[in-house]
Amino acid sequence: MKRREDPRLITGRGTYVDDIKLVGMLHMALVRSPFAHANIKNVDTSAAQDAPGVVATFTGAQLHEELGSLICGW
Secondary structure, eight states: OOOHHHHHHHHTOOOOGGGGGTTTTTOOOOOOOSSSSSSOOOOHHHHHTTTOOOOOOHHHHHHHHHHHHOOOOO
């Protein structure tokens, strides 16, 4: 069976998740430690929270408190 989506994708007419814009939509960025197996004692998010356009900041400890353990899928 011939794939019908190929022409749309290879000619730049495809729609991707990054193309979707919804009213009130927010974007998220994760910042990870550059040090493997580091024992992080404190995270100061005040500079990030005060940056223009920032709606919220969360630390790993805060997410763990709300969501529990997140299992790596790979």
